[in-house]
Amino acid sequence: MSEGRDIIVQSLAETASRYGFRGVRATNYYREWPEAVCVLNLQKSAWGPQFYLNAAIWLTRFGAERRPKEHKCHIRWRINSLMGDEQSKAFTEALNLEHPLPDDRRSSLIKAGVDTYGFRLLARCETEQAALQIADECEPHVMVHLKARIQEKAN
Numbered sequence: 001m002s003e004g005r006d007i008i009v010q011s012l013a014e015t016a017s018r019y020g021f022r023g024v025r026a027t028n029y030y031r032e033w034p035e036a037v038c039v040l041n042l043q044k045s046a047w048g049p050q051f052y053l054n055a056a057i058w059l060t061r062f063g064a065e066r067r068p069k070e071h072k073c074h075i076r077w078r079i080n081s082l083m084g085d086e087q088s089k090a091f092t093e094a095l096n097l098e099h100p101l102p103d104d105r106r107s108s109l110i111k112a113g114v115d116t117y118g119f120r121l122l123a124r125c126e127t128e129q130a131a132l133q134i135a136d137e138c139e140p141h142v143m144v145h146l147k148a149r150i151q152e153k154a155n
Contacts, residue, residue, distance in 0.1 A: 004049070004106070005097070007110075008095065008106075011114070013029075015118075018119070021119060021122075027042045029119075030066075033125075033126045035061065036058065036060060037057070037058040037068055038055075038122035039055070040053065040054070040055050040118050040122060041056065041070035049097035050098070051095040051096075052078060052080075053095065054071075055077050055078075055117075055122055056071075056075060057074060057076075057131045058074060062074060074145040075134075075144050077141055077142040079118045081141040082138055082141050083117060094109035094110050121138070132144070
């Protein structure tokens with residue numbers, strides 16, 4: 001199973017570097033801007049050899065954080081929630097180490113999904129306004145912390 005996890009981590013690391021993200025402990029990838037810190041998180045299932053990929057944005061106006069935890073961020077989504085049904089199914093299978101897939105196919109599916117629905121979207125979030133625009137574009141699959149929305153409407 002660690003071999004399968006290594007394929008997932010390698011796929012993430014290769015894609016992350018193209019967008020300027022840096023890995024921390026092979027499970028979190030960060031990119032910082034003055035108004036936002038973007039996070040891509042590899043989450044292990046508590047129930048088996050399945051993994052999930054979560055994207056998140058910390059808005060620095062609400063507090064200085066260099067390495068925020070994904071689940072505490074102001075804007076969050078699970079990568080496959082933005083995909084169509086077939087792509088989401090294939091992506092989920094690629095992250096499930098019980099599902100038999102050739103290593104190159106597993107890597108290819110992970111890279112394609114995380115590129116389009118993870119790092120590419122996060123790389124557009126250089127400002128708070130851009131991050132909230134991404135959230136609007138991806139509704140209803142993106143969770144936005146109420147504090148961020150209240151402040152946005154006040155402006």
